Amino acid sequence: SFENFYKLIETTPSEQYGYLETQANKFAGHLLVPRDLLEQKLDKELRKACEKINLNDFDKTLLKSYIANPLSKKFGVSNESMEIILSEFNIFKNSK
Numbered sequence: 194s195f196e197n198f199y200k201l202i203e204t205t206p207s208e209q210y211g212y213l214e215t216q217a218n219k220f221a222g223h224l225l226v227p228r229d230l231l232e233q234k235l236d237k238e239l240r241k242a243c244e245k246i247n248l249n250d251f252d253k254t255l256l257k258s259y260i261a262n263p264l265s266k267k268f269g270v271s272n273e274s275m276e277i278i279l280s281e282f283n284i285f286k287n288s289k
Contacts (some may be wrong), residue, residue, distance in 0.1 A: 215277065222278040226268045234264055235282065248284075257285045 202210070238260050242248060248256065257279050258272070265275035279285050 218271065218274040218277050221270055222274045225270050226275075226278055231264070231268070231278065234267055235260065235279070238263055239284070253285055 205213070239248070242256070242260065257276055261272050261275040261279055264279075265272045268275070270278075
């Protein structure tokens with residue numbers, strides 16, 4: 194029931210809830226975002242970004258957020274899910 198679900202959310206420690214939320218975002222990413230198609234779209238978005246900014250001088254965390262926005266819309270997932278997915282790619286490896 195909704196009441197049981199709400200009680201579960203209210204009684205789950207925030208650290209554990211954060212972990213569960215991250216796992217849900219990872220699952221959504223693997224289910225809804227095919228990696229081969231993402232690689233194509235990511236390459237296109239990075240080329241667009243190169244026209245506006247020097248990627249080598251740009252903070253990787255900010256770049257990941259910047260790129261995640263249009264990609265999340267294309268794949269119908271949250272920005273958070275897309276940022277988690279993008280963390281798998283080497284260009285974003287050192288970002289948080």
